[in-house]
Structure formats: structure tokens, C-alpha cells
Amino acid sequence: MIFALACYGTRGDVEPCAAIGRELQRRGHQLRMAVPPEQVGFVESAGLPAVAYGPEVESFWNADFLRGSTKTDFFRNFWRVRDPIRVVRQAVEPLIRHWGEMNTTLISLADGSDLLFTGLLYRDAAANVAEYYDIPLATLHHFPIRTSGPLVRIPLEQLAWRLIKRAEDAQRRELKLPKATVPPPRRIAERGSLDIQGYDEVCFPELAAEWTKENDRRPFVGTLTMELATDADNDVTSWIATGTPPVCFGFGSLPVGSPADTVEMIGAACAQLGERALVCAGGTDFSDVPRFEHVKVVGPVNYAEVFPACRAVVHHGGAGTTAASMRAGVPTLVLWGTEDQSIWGAQVKRLRVGTVRRFSATTRESLVADLRQILEPGYLTRAQELAARMTKPADSVTRAADLLEALALRHVFEKEDQVSGVDKPCRLCGSTGPHDKFAIREMMFGTREPFAYFVCAACETLQIVDTLEGEELAQHYPPNYYSYSASPKLIQWLTTQQDRYETHTGGRAVGTVLAALPTGFVRVVMTDIIRLLQQLGVRLDARIIDVGCGGGMLLDRLATIGFSNLSGADPFIEADGHTPQGVPLAKRYLSEVPGEFDLIMFNHSLEHMPDPVATLRAAREKLAPGGKCLVRLPTSSSEVWKLYKQDWVQIDAPRHIVIPSRQGMAIAAETVGLQVEKTHDDSTFFQFLVSEAYRHDIALNDPKIVRFFGPLRIRRWRKRTEQLNRQGLGDQTAFVLGVAK
Ligand SMILES: [Zn+2]
Numbered sequence: 001m002i003f004a005l006a007c008y009g010t011r012g013d014v015e016p017c018a019a020i021g022r023e024l025q026r027r028g029h030q031l032r033m034a035v036p037p038e039q040v041g042f043v044e045s046a047g048l049p050a051v052a053y054g055p056e057v058e059s060f061w062n063a064d065f066l067r068g069s070t071k072t073d074f075f076r077n078f079w080r081v082r083d084p085i086r087v088v089r090q091a092v093e094p095l096i097r098h099w100g101e102m103n104t105t106l107i108s109l110a111d112g113s114d115l116l117f118t119g120l121l122y123r124d125a126a127a128n129v130a131e132y133y134d135i136p137l138a139t140l141h142h143f144p145i146r147t148s149g150p151l152v153r154i155p156l157e158q159l160a161w162r163l164i165k166r167a168e169d170a171q172r173r174e175l176k177l178p179k180a181t182v183p184p185p186r187r188i189a190e191r192g193s194l195d196i197q198g199y200d201e202v203c204f205p206e207l208a209a210e211w212t213k214e215n216d217r218r219p220f221v222g223t224l225t226m227e228l229a230t231d232a233d234n235d236v237t238s239w240i241a242t243g244t245p246p247v248c249f250g251f252g253s254l255p256v257g258s259p260a261d262t263v264e265m266i267g268a269a270c271a272q273l274g275e276r277a278l279v280c281a282g283g284t285d286f287s288d289v290p291r292f293e294h295v296k297v298v299g300p301v302n303y304a305e306v307f308p309a310c311r312a313v314v315h316h317g318g319a320g321t322t323a324a325s326m327r328a329g330v331p332t333l334v335l336w337g338t339e340d341q342s343i344w345g346a347q348v349k350r351l352r353v354g355t356v357r358r359f360s361a362t363t364r365e366s367l368v369a370d371l372r373q374i375l376e377p378g379y380l381t382r383a384q385e386l387a388a389r390m391t392k393p394a395d396s397v398t399r400a401a402d403l404l405e406a407l408a409l410r411h412v413f414e415k416e417d418q419v420s421g422v423d424k425p426c427r428l429c430g431s432t433g434p435h436d437k438f439a440i441r442e443m444m445f446g447t448r449e450p451f452a453y454f455v456c457a458a459c460e461t462l463q464i465v466d467t468l469e470g471e472e473l474a475q476h477y478p479p480n481y482y483s484y485s486a487s488p489k490l491i492q493w494l495t496t497q498q499d500r501y502e503t504h505t506g507g508r509a510v511g512t513v514l515a516a517l518p519t520g521f522v523r524v525v526m527t528d529i530i531r532l533l534q535q536l537g538v539r540l541d542a543r544i545i546d547v548g549c550g551g552g553m554l555l556d557r558l559a560t561i562g563f564s565n566l567s568g569a570d571p572f573i574e575a576d577g578h579t580p581q582g583v584p585l586a587k588r589y590l591s592e593v594p595g596e597f598d599l600i601m602f603n604h605s606l607e608h609m610p611d612p613v614a615t616l617r618a619a620r621e622k623l624a625p626g627g628k629c630l631v632r633l634p635t636s637s638s639e640v641w642k643l644y645k646q647d648w649v650q651i652d653a654p655r656h657i658v659i660p661s662r663q664g665m666a667i668a669a670e671t672v673g674l675q676v677e678k679t680h681d682d683s684t685f686f687q688f689l690v691s692e693a694y695r696h697d698i699a700l701n702d703p704k705i706v707r708f709f710g711p712l713r714i715r716r717w718r719k720r721t722e723q724l725n726r727q728g729l730g731d732q733t734a735f736v737l738g739v740a741k
Pocket residue numbers: 426427428429430431456457458459460461664
């Protein structure tokens with residue numbers, strides 16, 4: 001695939017994009033990057049193709065604005081500013097001035113690509129270009145932009161939109177897009193764009209509760225960095241080794257006002273504390289500063305290597321630098337210059353891994369006091385604890401690339417739908433459509449790999465377009481999926497929760513939902529089936545076979561209550577054998593099993609089979625006179641499928657191959673000489689709970705799924721589920737099939 005990455009900003013903004021770009025390129029995708037002219041060399045040195053995007057950042061906003069005075073007022077004291085329009089205009093004016101030029105670059109960059117990825121600056125221009133090409137948009141955020149809480153910027157956003165509107169309208173006219181009637185954030189959300197949060201969720205613990213209610217797709221991936229080595233690293237490491245660990249000072253890529261005064265202050269403060277100091281110059285020229293025995297001044301260094309070797313880190317509070325000092329597990333003092341940096345400073349203080357002060361208000365005395373504070377042992381302990389909970393840089397890059405790949409792939413599927421439907425024959429009724437196609441993501445393990453499914457135009461049976469086979473399929477099943485005591489990671493976690501529930505040590509909500517584990521799990525709801533067998537009048541000595549029995553847990557359950565003529569068949573178990581209760585299990589397909597049966601059961605197994613009609617035919621042939629088939633499986637003739645579509649939990653891509661509609665099942669039965677005698681819906685509120693989680697991009701194995709376990713919601717869902725089951729609109733049912741008369 002082709003990925004277009006447009007990133008306007010400083011080195012700190014460009015590096016995360018380049019990190020993702022490198023990973024996508026490594027996976028064999030084609031990359032295109034647009035960055036400010038002074039960053040082209042850096043991006044090319046990382047092995048990525050780059051074109052210049054807009055003017056040099058230094059000349060974009062004037063130096064005063066960048067250094068903070070106006071920009072800070074703009075962000076922080078917006079409603080207190082005497083002339084807000086003037087201030088906002090000062091911030092937005094350069095954006096407008098270069099809008100047309102950025103648009104031109106974006107049009108050529110995104111032409112023919114499968115996804116457009118952007119930073120925050122010119123995100124709105126990029127969104128219009130993505131809309132023009134009908135490709136997905138993803139945005140990288142370095143800190144939370146909230147719609148509620150202490151950082152509300154809604155009035156600002158609206159005012160800003162009013163100011164950029166003319167430029168945007170012109171762009172949209174040029175692209176022949178309809179005139180916009182709502183602000184860009186809403187349009188962007190409506191197109192299903194991804195807001196990747198390029199920082200760690202643990203840095204903003206208060207967000208978890210705040211963002212649950214919202215429907216946006218904004219996954220946290222952790223801070224993205226390339227951890228590039230520099231020429232200075234070796235020199236610095238050996239200097240650190242010659243004495244006690246120093247306090248490290250880093251100031252990012254924007255220049256410090258007065259380098260000489262800054263070094264003077266650092267030297268004096270550290271002398272007073274008896275500490276050594278390492279000053280890392282980024283964008284500042286420190287060549288003409290006073291020299292001290294205990295202060296080493298160097299150029300840019302690799303923070304990932306240097307920070308962990310220091311006692312404490314003092315920096316400007318850039319997103320990337322803050323993440324580096326937090327990941328290093330050392331106490332941090334943030335001396336911020338601009339409002340976005342003060343956000344990070346505030347979090348450092350809030351997490352009690354350091355403290356914060358405005359750089360312009362810093363004196364030698366305040367520096368001594370602040371350093372003394374963060375050098376207390378509690379800060380180091382907490383910093384180390386926080387570091388252990390943060391995402392590893394390599395994992396962050398992998399996760400971000402996974403997300404972009406999935407978003408692009410999903411869109412490719414959806415686009416194909418619009419062009420042409422699927423014309424394959426329906427596996428149940430044979431209709432050749434054209435059928436509507438959907439991209440369904442793998443969400444049980446959360447790989448989010450999309451798979452194409454279609455809904456039969458005639459009978460509404462949902463089914464995968466191409467059946468996976470062999471290794472390709474096997475990798476989507478957990479190990480021990482079929483064994484008796486299956487305990488893949490997910491089940492272990494849920495089981496622990498249930499144990500905690502039963503022993504009254506918490507986990508209540510998860511415990512209540514466990515009875516409703518989704519299909520495909522070994523632990524199936526058994527009470528319902530026992531009740532059903534009683535209703536059907538199945539005798540204890542009836543010949544019963546469970547097809548797709550796995551390890552035979554259900555058979556054992558039936559054996560313990562007195563059924564005496566049981567057996568199981570499953571071609572995917574390791575070998576022939578017996579359950580702990582002595583029920584024989586055969587590693588065979590049903591068609592290969594000798595003899596005849598009074599009851600042939602499929603307990604959430606038929607939906608895993610590529611040719612359900614052939615399987616039902618085999619069942620028909622093995623039915624003794626008066627025998628019945630019992631087929632329990634999910635059905636697309638359900639309310640939840642209509643409500644949740646792609647996010648419906650029971651699609652369980654790619655493991656479920658055919659999810660019959662009630663009509664599709666009737667047709668399939670008729671084809672082989674069977675008929676549906678009755679159905680019994682046995683859905684649980686799980687249908688709502690997990691579908692809701694998937695809709696919020698929370699995978700089944702993600703512990704964050706507990707957010708959806710509110711007692712009130714569960715009560716409501718349970719009630720609704722009971723209603724739907726009665727009405728025959730549940731998302732799973734038991735079909736009782738008898739021989740057609
Ligand atoms: Zn059909």
C-alpha cells in the first residue's frame with residue numbers, strides 16, 4: 001500500500017511521523033513524506049523519501065510568538081486576553097497565508113495513496129484532501145485535546161474556524177467539495193478518522209474515565225521515537241562514568257533566550273547542591289558560554305541512552321522529551337516556555353515524579369529548591385514505578401503502524417463494495433447476489449486485521465468472502481482452543497475475574513458476564529442446553545453425538561447427569577481418545593463416523609465449517625428414525641446485527657465462516673431433506689456489551705473492556721436481551737431440525 005505522511009512542525013513533531021514511516025516501509029509499503037524544508041535532510045537520512053512542505057518553521061510564526069509570550073496567551077488566557085480576535089488572528093494568520101500552498105503539496109502527496117497521515121498543524125487542510133481522494137485520514141496527537149474538563153478549547157476552536165473558514169472554503173471549492181457547514185473536527189470524526197494518541201495513557205490517568213463516554217476512535221500508542229544515536233553519545237557516556245550521575249539539562253530544538261545566563265545559573269545551582277550538570281544543546285548555540293569544572297555542555301544526545309544514567313532530568317516539557325525522561329525512570333523538572341509544554345509539566349507534578357516551573361520565572365534560588373525537592377528519594381521510586389508501566393518505544397511504533405495498516409485495508413475493502421458487490425454463491429441458498437460486502441476486524445485478540453464478509457442478498461446469511469485454510473486459519477485460533485481445559489490468556493483473565501467474583505474479592509461485573517462467553521470458547525452455556533434436551537424429551541440412553549466437540553466438556557457435563565450413550569467427533573482434536581468421564585472422542589469428520597444417532601448436536605461449531613450444507617447432509621444420513629439435529633449458533637436475523645453491523649461480537653472474524661439467517665438455515669435444511677421444527681433463542685446481554693466495546697475499538701482481551709460493565713447498563717441490556725429472545729430476535733439460537741415429511 002501507499003502511505004502519505006504530512007507533518008508540519010519542529011523536529012519533535014517530525015520524528016514520530018518518521019518513526020512510523022520507517023516501520024511501514026520496513027513492512028513493504030511505499031512511503032511519501034512532506035515535512036518543513038529544514039527537516040527534509042533529517043527524514044532522508046532516516047531512509048525515507050521527503051518533499052518540502054510549506055515555509056521554514058522558524059519564519060512561519062515570528063520568534064516572539066514561538067517563544068511563548070503571545071502563543072501562551074493564545075492558548076492559556078484566551079478568554080482573559082483583552083483583544084482575543086487580534087491574538088487568535090496572529091496565531092492563525094500564517095496558517096491562512098500558506099493554506100493554498102500546503103493544499104498544493106498535499107494534493108500531489110496524497111494522489112494515489114491509500115491513507116493520509118497528518119500532524120495537528122494543517123490537519124484540516126489534509127482532511128479536505130483526504131475527503132477529495134476518498135481515502136482515510138489519521139492524525140497524530142502529542143497530548144490530549146479534550147472536549148470537556150480543564151482544557152476546554154471549544155470556543156477557541158469555533159473562533160479559529162471562523163478565521164480559517166475563508167481559506168478552507170477556497171480549498172474546498174478548488175477540490176470541488178461541497179461547502180462545509182460544520183467545523184472540521186466534526187467532519188473529520190464523521191469520516192471515521194483515527195486520532196492516534198502518541199503518548200502514554202498512564203500519563204493522564206484522569207482521561208480513562210473522561211473518554212469512555214465518547215465514541216471517538218482515539219487509541220493510545222505511547223510516545224513515538226526513533227531513539228537515534230548521536231556523535232556525542234560515547235563522549236557523554238564516558239564523562240558520566242567518571243563521576244557521580246549528573247543532573248541533565250535539555251532544551252529541545254527551539255533556542256533558549258540567553259545561553260550564557262542559563263549556563264551560569266545551572267553552574268551555580270549545581271555547585272550549591274554538589275551535583276554535576278550535563279547541558280544538552282538542541283536548537284541553542286552554547287559555544288560562547290562560561291565554562292565550569294562540574295558542567296559539561298554538549299550537542300544533541302540520544303535521550304534514551306543518556307537519561308537513565310542521570311540523577312534527574314531538567315527540560316522544557318516537550319512531549320517527546322517528557323516521555324523520554326518518564327521512560328528513563330528518573331525525576332523530572334519541567335521548565336516550560338509554551339502552553340503545550342506546561343501541560344506536560346503539570347502532569348509530571350500531578351504524577352509526583354517531578355515538579356514544574358515556568359522557564360522565564362526560574363532563578364538560581366528556585367532551581368536549587370526545585371532540584372532539592374525532586375532529588376528526595378520518593379520521586380525516584382515513583383519515577384521508576386511509572387517507567388515500568390509505560391509503553392516500550394518499539395511497541396509504540398508497532399502499534400501505530402498496525403493501526404494505520406488496518407485503517408487503510410479496511411477502507412480498501414469498503415471502497416471495493418461501492419464499486420461492485422460480491423457475486424459468489426451464498427453457501428446456504430446459492431444466490432449469486434450481488435451481495436453487500438463488509439470489512440470485519442479481528443477483535444477477540446485485537447489484531448484488528450480486517451476480513452471481507454458479505455451478506456447474502458437473498459437470505460441475509462452473513463459469511464466470509466474467502467475461507468482461510470491451514471496455517472493461515474490456524475494462526476487465528478489460540479493454542480488449546482480445542483482442548484478440554486483450554487486456558488488461553490483471555491480465558492485465564494476472565495476466569496480469574498470470575499474466581500474473584502465467586503470468592504467475593506471483586507471482579508463482580510466480569511463474573512456476571514462469564515456465563516455468556518462468546519461462541520467458540522470451550523466454556524459454553526450448558527444449563528440452557530440441558531433444559532432444551534429435557535424439553536425435547538431426549539432419553540438418557542439416546543445415542544447422542546456432539547459434532548465439533550473439542551475436548552468434550554459439554555459431553556462430560558451430560559455424562560455426569562446420566563446420559564449414557566454419548567460420543568464426540570472433531571477433526572481438529574489431536575487424536576482419538578476419551579474425556580475424563582470416559583466419553584469416546586473421534587478425530588473425524590461427521591461423514592466418517594460409523595453408525596446412526598438419535599441426536600446429532602452442533603454446539604457453536606457449524607459456523608466454523610466451510611460447507612454447512614454438506615455437513616447437514618451428512619447429519620441427515622446419520623439420523624436414526626425419529627432422530628433430531630440440534631444446531632446452536634449465532635444468527636444474522638438478530639437485532640444486534642442490525643444495530644452494530646461490523647462491530648457485532650458474534651461475527652468473530654475470521655473464525656466464523658457462515659452465520660446463518662433464520663431463512664438461510666431453513667433453506668439449507670430443506671436442501672438436505674430436513675426441516676426446522678422449532679427455534680429457541682438463548683442470547684445473553686454479552687451481545688450488547690462486547691459489541692459496544694468493539695464499537696469503541698476495545699478488543700475482547702483488553703482489560704479496558706471492564707469500562708463497559710456498568711451495573712445499570714447490564715440490567716438494561718439483560719432486560720432487552722430477554723425481550724429479544726422471546727421475540728426470536730436474539731443473536732444466537734438453537735435450531736431443532738427433524739426429517740422433512
Ligand atoms: Zn443466501
